[in-house]
Amino acid sequence: MDQQLQDSCLVANYLRGDEKALEVLINRHSQRIYSFIFSKVYNRDITEDIFQDTFIKVIKTLKKGKYNEEGKFLPWVMRIAHNLVIDHFRRNARMPKFEGSDDFNIFSVLGDSSLNAEKQIIKDQVELDVRRLIAELPEDQREVLKMRLYKDMSFKEIAEVTGVSINTALGRMRYAVINLRKLIEKNNIILTN
Numbered sequence: 001m002d003q004q005l006q007d008s009c010l011v012a013n014y015l016r017g018d019e020k021a022l023e024v025l026i027n028r029h030s031q032r033i034y035s036f037i038f039s040k041v042y043n044r045d046i047t048e049d050i051f052q053d054t055f056i057k058v059i060k061t062l063k064k065g066k067y068n069e070e071g072k073f074l075p076w077v078m079r080i081a082h083n084l085v086i087d088h089f090r091r092n093a094r095m096p097k098f099e100g101s102d103d104f105n106i107f108s109v110l111g112d113s114s115l116n117a118e119k120q121i122i123k124d125q126v127e128l129d130v131r132r133l134i135a136e137l138p139e140d141q142r143e144v145l146k147m148r149l150y151k152d153m154s155f156k157e158i159a160e161v162t163g164v165s166i167n168t169a170l171g172r173m174r175y176a177v178i179n180l181r182k183l184i185e186k187n188n189i190i191l192t193n
Contacts, residue, residue, distance in 0.1 A: 007073035054081045133183045141176035
């Protein structure tokens, strides 16, 4: 009996009131699901929360009788976990949020209070230069670059938001990086101190 079939039997048993069946399913797949979530958020507490939320959603969906994945239990749970990870990043963006389209701060992530005055001036100048260069990029490249670097969005999410294919989003990011390098060289900007 393959695992997929076993999973669908366990789901059926759970729906018939066998609480133990769900416990077996959770134990069987918990390591993979937990590892998947952790690989996205790199934080044990957040992983734990999302992991719990995933199974709360699984239970609610099963109890409402809305599960019809033809025995593909693990991919279905992984999709729920993935969506909850995306929700987490939308709620608590790791990268700095920016109000206006050009109002973001690349260095607010660093938050280094030990910088002396000279380093602070250099840092401010570099930040200004980077902002100016990003503003020179074509709109589609600038949009992808900001979503990827400042909002920490995946290329799949970027593709969905911008209404293009993942390959187009990847291409725009690639061109944005190439063009930024060219602009840095052209303007003789030194990005390190």
